[in-house]
Amino acid sequence: MSKPPYVIEKGQTGFELELIQQLLAAMGKAPEFIFIPYGRSEKMLALPDIDAVMTVNEKIFPNSHHLSKSYISYENVAISMKKNAISLNSVAELANYSIAAFQLAHKALGQEFSTAVTNSSTYIQVADQEKQVELLLLGRVDIVIMDTKIFLHFFNKLNKQNQQNKTLKQSDIQIHHIFPLSPYQVAFKSSKDVELFNNALIAFKKSNKYQNLVEKYNF
Structure with a gap:
């Protein structure tokens, strides 16, 4: 896809x-x-x-x-809304949040990530990565896990399409660099x-x- x-x-x-x-x-x-x-x-x-x-x-x-x-x-990162003031210093801390990731993230990102999301209250893997961005903007999840460039592409696309989100800026997004390059x-x-x-x-x-x-x- x-x-x-x-x-x-x-x-x-x-x-x-x-x-x-x-x-x-x-x-x-x-x-x-x-x-x-x-x-x-x-x-x-x-x-x-x-x-x-x-x-x-x-x-x-x-x-x-x-x-x-x-x-x-790929530069896979954790992304949250800045207004939620989420602080992430390690992969293990993801266990404290609801998360939407790309498919096979539990394998591609390694054992520490797999263990963390197993303990998360909500963890889903989404085939359509545009849907991940929608889930974050709608407040359905605290964090999305995806590549920075893919996120920004869909974020900008949704901003153009959705009048409600048109006031959002990249500065409203918090990017957490907790993974090495993939x-x-x-x-x-x-x-x-x-x-x-x-x-x-x-x-x-x-x-x-x-x-x-x-x-x-x-x-």
Whole structure:
């Protein structure tokens, strides 16, 4: 499913999607993308017509022989409304709040996070990340867990659409940097494709095409 500005299903654009397209083209492959809820990612590689799965890590696919090198990092954070005066100094403190996270967050963000949200009064994982932002703005949850760029994209979109929220500013939002950067990889069905992808990644990051892509999406 769409995760602007990383993956935009309409038109098949976005920084991450276009990066993957370029890397696979360098491998001599023409990708056909299938857009699914993130929660289904770990099951997809077992399907006969799927060759690879994007935006995963060793916590989702433990078999490291089928994982590429990291090609992108997300800045996953905890986000609250500043008016609620929530102070977060550690992942463990999330147990004190109601939370909406992205699918598979309990795996992607590690054991400390998984333990904390198990003890939370309310913890839900949402397939549509725009809904996460809506839940926060409506006061249905205290905190959302998501990437900063994805949050700001949907926050700005909802502000334009919703007159009630139009007075909100980014300064009304509190971002809690309690997680390290989340590097993501591609899981390939064929281990041969892993080596080809890694080599293409090294070469592409040295190219002008990569710099153009970074500038296009302000990464």
